[in-house]
Amino acid sequence: MKPIDVMLVDDHRMVLEGLRVLLEPLEFVAVTGTCTTAAEVLTALQAHVPDVLLLDINLPDQNGVDLCLQLTQAYPTLRVLALTTLNEKSYVTRMMQNGAAGYVLKNASPEELAEAITRVHAGKKYFSDEVQELLLQPTPAAPEIPVLTRREKEVLALIADGLTSHDIAEKLFLSALTVETHRRNIITKFGVSNTASLIKLAAQYQLI
Amino acid sequence: MKPIDVMLVDDHRMVLEGLRVLLEPLEFVAVTGTCTTAAEVLTALQAHVPDVLLLDINLPDQNGVDLCLQLTQAYPTLRVLALTTLNEKSYVTRMMQNGAAGYVLKNASPEELAEAITRVHAGKKYFSDEVQELLLQPTPAAPEIPVLTRREKEVLALIADGLTSHDIAEKLFLSALTVETHRRNIITKFGVSNTASLIKLAAQYQLI
DNA sequence: CAGAAATTACTGGTTTCCTGGTAGAGGCAA
DNA sequence: TTGCCTCTACCAGGAAACCAGTAATTTCTG
Numbered sequence A, B: 001m002k003p004i005d006v007m008l009v010d011d012h013r014m015v016l017e018g019l020r021v022l023l024e025p026l027e028f029v030a031v032t033g034t035c036t037t038a039a040e041v042l043t044a045l046q047a048h049v050p051d052v053l054l055l056d057i058n059l060p061d062q063n064g065v066d067l068c069l070q071l072t073q074a075y076p077t078l079r080v081l082a083l084t085t086l087n088e089k090s091y092v093t094r095m096m097q098n099g100a101a102g103y104v105l106k107n108a109s110p111e112e113l114a115e116a117i118t119r120v121h122a123g124k125k126y127f128s129d130e131v132q133e134l135l136l137q138p139t140p141a142a143p144e145i146p147v148l149t150r151r152e153k154e155v156l157a158l159i160a161d162g163l164t165s166h167d168i169a170e171k172l173f174l175s176a177l178t179v180e181t182h183r184r185n186i187i188t189k190f191g192v193s194n195t196a197s198l199i200k201l202a203a204q205y206q207l208i
Numbered sequence C: 001c002a003g004a005a006a007t008t009a010c011t012g013g014t015t016t017c018c019t020g021g022t023a024g025a026g027g028c029a030a
Numbered sequence D: 001t002t003g004c005c006t007c008t009a010c011c012a013g014g015a016a017a018c019c020a021g022t023a024a025t026t027t028c029t030g
Helices: A013-022 A038-047 A064-074 A089-097 A112-121 A130-136 A150-160 A163-171 A176-190 A194-205 B013-023 B038-047 B064-074 B090-098 B110-121 B129-136 B150-160 B165-172 B174-189 B197-205
Strands: A004-009 A029-034 A052-055 A079-084 A102-105 B004-009 B029-035 B054-055 B079-084 B102-105
Touching: A004 A038, A004 A112, A013 A029, A013 B013, A013 B197, A029 B150, A038 A064, A052 A112, A052 A130, A052 B038, A064 A079, A064 A089, A079 A089, A079 A112, A079 B029, A089 B038, A102 A112, A102 A130, A112 B150, A150 A163, A150 A194, A150 B197, A163 A176, A176 A194, A176 B102, A194 B150, A194 B197, B004 B013, B004 B038, B013 B029, B013 B110, B029 B038, B038 B064, B054 B064, B054 B090, B054 B102, B054 B110, B079 B090, B079 B110, B090 B102, B090 B129, B102 B129, B110 B174, B150 B165, B150 B174, B150 B197, B165 B174, B174 B197
Parallel strands: A004 A029, A004 A052, A052 A079, A079 A102, B004 B029, B004 B054, B054 B079, B079 B102
Antiparallel strands: none
């Protein structure tokens, strides 16, 4: 039986060499190439598309999340298996949305790597146990960040810088009464009743 | 001539295998052991102290910065060479303060690794080029964060939550005039003139 | 082109904040 | 025991913010 054709992608040569060594005893796996950059991957796949690609997320010239999308669209038979230290839900979901077939952490044992390669090659998904636990945890709801108009954003920034409505009016060539109206509208949108909690929320939402 | 006795420490086996492979061709280097945790290192060094220890910073059971101090104090002949992806000045300075003889990034070539090992074994220091550049960059001055008393912190938090001085007085069982005085003192300490910029700075300094 | 949204500005009022000053009591450290 | 710091509280007044309402003009979008 033809062994699974595997290509390795990681920005560190020592990781690539280590992977080679760990996969070498597996008779059903054949490591046919290694790359340290996204550019190298793109060039290599023009000549030869492997069955499975072990793909790090941190690459020097392009992040692995975007590269994954690019590759899985261009080569539908390719199975991408993320191999990373980044155990974060947002990375996992984005990689899967971009066509990855699996997500493995770098602390995986050779046996786990072998199983992951086998499963994704067979058309199945594979996740490290830790990653599965992570995915099962509820995602806190994103705060309802108010939508501000262009002028409101300007006024908010100046409020946060400590300017009074009178100061802001002078700076923006407006009437102080106009600024007061903008101020009122901003406060209403944030659902607060004074400047202190307005600025606190704006800082939390990184609007200032 | 006796080859340099080197021990490798990293939480990922694939990195350890990769390092082995990269160092194997070097006749003046002998890899005598590998460890994936701080506990393993401590046990191994009781039996045998190498000349040079390649030490990752992220370990599962103890961080490499503290381990470095522990090891260099217990084994004065041991040369510790940090090997990490963490290219941050604070890590570099802390590792060197804790007795490390060198700091190398994981993107180093085998030649660079060889040179680093040789130099630290000879009693010299070694830094990757990127690390040297990093060390030469000026460190931005830390902001002068005001020191608040216990009561001031309480009042500040409540101000940030949008309470008026009257509300705060009720909540803390104080006179509103007392709260006004605390407020004035806080504003003076921050060197601002209104609540908006007070709360913005407090958020920046992570005091609320 | 029409309708909606944004922007501008106003009236009149109340509430809150800020400023400058003062001072006594309690706790703590030298 | 003394001196300093923290906390408490007060006075008076002006500045600023907040509140509720209204409305015309400009810009944007479908």
